[in-house]
Amino acid sequence: MSVNGRSMTLSRASFAILTKELRAEFRSFELLISTLVFVLIVVFLFSFAFDPTIGESRRFGPGLLWISILFAASLMLQPSFSRERTNDTLGALRLAPIDPFAILAGKLLANFCFLLLVELVLLPAFSVLYDVPLASVAAQVTVVMLLGSLGIATVGTIFSAIASQARMRELLLPLLMLPALAPILIASTEATAGLLSDPPELQLNWIVFLLAFDVIFLTATWLFGGYLLEE
Amino acid sequence: MSTSEVRGIPGLGASVLASALLMGAAGYAALYVAPTERSMGDIQRIFYFHMPSAIIAFIAFFITFIANIMYLVNRSPKSDWLGVSSAEVGVAFTTVVLVTGPIWGKPVWGVWWVWDARLTTTFILWVLYVSYLLLRGLLDDPERKAVVSAVYGVFAFLDVPLVYMANRWFRTQHPAPVLLGGQNSGLAPQMKWVLLFCFIALTGVMLILLRVRYRLEELRHEVAEMKIMADSGKR
Numbered sequence: 001m002s003v004n005g006r007s008m009t010l011s012r013a014s015f016a017i018l019t020k021e022l023r024a025e026f027r028s029f030e031l032l033i034s035t036l037v038f039v040l041i042v043v044f045l046f047s048f049a050f051d052p053t054i055g056e057s058r059r060f061g062p063g064l065l066w067i068s069i070l071f072a073a074s075l076m077l078q079p080s081f082s083r084e085r086t087n088d089t090l091g092a093l094r095l096a097p098i099d100p101f102a103i104l105a106g107k108l109l110a111n112f113c114f115l116l117l118v119e120l121v122l123l124p125a126f127s128v129l130y131d132v133p134l135a136s137v138a139a140q141v142t143v144v145m146l147l148g149s150l151g152i153a154t155v156g157t158i159f160s161a162i163a164s165q166a167r168m169r170e171l172l173l174p175l176l177m178l179p180a181l182a183p184i185l186i187a188s189t190e191a192t193a194g195l196l197s198d199p200p201e202l203q204l205n206w207i208v209f210l211l212a213f214d215v216i217f218l219t220a221t222w223l224f225g226g227y228l229l230e231e
Numbered sequence: 232m233s234t235s236e237v238r239g240i241p242g243l244g245a246s247v248l249a250s251a252l253l254m255g256a257a258g259y260a261a262l263y264v265a266p267t268e269r270s271m272g273d274i275q276r277i278f279y280f281h282m283p284s285a286i287i288a289f290i291a292f293f294i295t296f297i298a299n300i301m302y303l304v305n306r307s308p309k310s311d312w313l314g315v316s317s318a319e320v321g322v323a324f325t326t327v328v329l330v331t332g333p334i335w336g337k338p339v340w341g342v343w344w345v346w347d348a349r350l351t352t353t354f355i356l357w358v359l360y361v362s363y364l365l366l367r368g369l370l371d372d373p374e375r376k377a378v379v380s381a382v383y384g385v386f387a388f389l390d391v392p393l394v395y396m397a398n399r400w401f402r403t404q405h406p407a408p409v410l411l412g413g414q415n416s417g418l419a420p421q422m423k424w425v426l427l428f429c430f431i432a433l434t435g436v437m438l439i440l441l442r443v444r445y446r447l448e449e450l451r452h453e454v455a456e457m458k459i460m461a462d463s464g465k466r
Contacts, residue, residue, distance in 0.1 A: 155386065158382070158386060159383075159386075162366070162379050162382065162383050165370060165375055165379055166366060166369035166370050166379070167369045167370075167371070168369055169369075172365075172366065172369060175362055175365070176362050176366065176383065179355050179358045179359055179362070180359065180386065180387065180390045182351075182355055182394055182397070183390065183393040183394050183396070183397040186397040186398065186401050187397055190400075190401065205400065206400075209393075209396065209397065209400070212393075213393055216389060216393070217386070217389070220385060220386060220389055224303060224382050224385050224386075225382070227303055227378050227381070227382055228378070228379060228382055230378070
């Protein structure tokens with residue numbers, strides 16, 4: 001087969017996995033609803049950590065927002081691979097004549113979608129509860145959200161595949177994921193803070209940083225991720 | 232039969248003795264030979280162990296990174312043993328860095344810890360590799376353990392420069408690089424020699440630790456193989 005033919009198979013296979021993940025989730029909405037409730041609880045609890053006046057909220061808001069997204073992701077990405085263990089469905093996926101990277105890519109895209117859906121509800125809620133004006137800079141916020149969430153989904157999916165093979169996997173995933181995502185937390189928080197300053201400013205260096213993070217770890221996933229799925 | 236032969240590392244006793252003498256001399260040089268730093272005073276002498284430890288820790292993690300990639304390519308258990316041994320030695324030296332740093336920081340900066348780029352990166356580096364060792368402990372099948380931890384090791388190492396860059400743009404307080412750092416950096420010649428000497432002494436310690444740890448992993452592997460042989464013999 002030509003190179004073109006192989007890449008077609010890869011994209012089609014990834015798309016098939018993506019559809020399968022989305023369909024499984026949209027049947028029950030279990031994962032999305034629990035994550036959403038969790039993230040709202042975290043946001044609610046933050047109101048006790050400091051005095052949520054307008055000034056304080058704008059100062060701490062971006063950091064709190066991204067910490068809650070990170071915490072939500074560390075829970076939400078958990079079942080991505082471990083749920084396949086129950087009936088060894090991952091073994092069945094592995095038998096399919098597709099590149100193992102396609103399985104990772106499909107799951108990565110699905111996790112990316114789930115994360116964006118959670119943020120779609122979280123952002124307006126956060127904006128209202130803490131009086132943080134995100135609506136006026138919606139387009140720029142979307143850019144930061146997309147790049148930040150892609151980084152979280154990439155590293156999170158790989159680490160979910162890693163943790164699912166170990167004992168104590170529920171505890172292990174946040175342990176592996178949270179420190180490794182510190183650069184995303186810093187860059188996304190700073191970029192969001194720039195959008196809340198007066199006048200709002202999209203800080204390009206942080207956008208480039210997020211982009212670089214995403215590219216580096218997507219490449220690493222492509223090069224090394226497949227090893228995690230071999231038997 | 233001497234102890235070193237029992238442990239299967241030829242010349243171990245002699246290298247440990249040489250390393251102990253070298254470390255003693257390094258301690259003497261740092262305390263008595265190096266001149267007292269003008270503004271910081273005697274506390275600056277901790278630098279002769281702090282900075283070399285940091286460099287050695289980084290070298291150790293780099294060896295782990297190379298060993299991890301090697302394992303994924305050649306699947307030789309030896310690469311896996313090297314990876315875990317070097318990571319453990321690296322964690323030990325990073326711990327030295329994290330302990331000596333605040334002891335120096337308190338009198339000089341007035342605080343034990345600041346959230347500066349290099350400090351934060353060192354801390355995250357330590358957490359990442361402690362997690363690497365923890366992960367290995369939680370994986371049961373030896374081959375899965377080697378593959379999975381190798382992939383994690385590659386991701387952890389790639390993360391380090393990003394952590395550093397993010398923190399550097401974010402905030403920084405650590406003294407600017409003393410060596411090769413620009414016009415006002417640089418050490419008195421005598422300080423430089425003491426630093427180099429301490430670096431060599433600590434590198435000796437690192438190599439011995441690495442060698443012993445590697446041998447331990449090798450022996451564990453042998454024991455596991457013997458157990459399998461004994462089990463199949465019974466049947």
